[in-house]
Amino acid sequence: MPKVEIRVEFLFSSAHRLPFYEGNCSRLHGHNYKLLATVEGPIDPRSGMVMDFEVLRRQVWEKALDRCDHHNLNDFMENPTAENIVVWIWEQLQPELPGLKELVLFETPEYSVTYRGEA
Numbered sequence: 001m002p003k004v005e006i007r008v009e010f011l012f013s014s015a016h017r018l019p020f021y022e023g024n025c026s027r028l029h030g031h032n033y034k035l036l037a038t039v040e041g042p043i044d045p046r047s048g049m050v051m052d053f054e055v056l057r058r059q060v061w062e063k064a065l066d067r068c069d070h071h072n073l074n075d076f077m078e079n080p081t082a083e084n085i086v087v088w089i090w091e092q093l094q095p096e097l098p099g100l101k102e103l104v105l106f107e108t109p110e111y112s113v114t115y116r117g118e119a
Helices: 053-068 082-093
Strands: 003-016 029-042 100-106 112-115
Touching: 003 053, 029 053, 029 082, 053 082, 082 100, 082 112
Parallel strands: none
Antiparallel strands: 003 029, 029 100, 100 112
């Protein structure tokens, strides 16, 4: 069966401060984040799907975003930069999501980071 990528978009809001940064971001502030989660796999011959979009949505919320949305990220991350946030999300999801291929985290509409796991 051919491999196909599916992607789901998530929106969440979080507060944080960057304790090792010199500048405005060292003070508590917030972002409206966008996360794109991509899973790759073969199309199941019976269902015709790689994975049900709603199953992917539910797992991402339950395993990672429920802890982030409307919370202070510093409560469970020492240095919640966009880079560290996307790696943390990957670490929460990867054991539960076979085929997890890529996460793209937008801190603002203009700034994003991409993580594809360890090489």
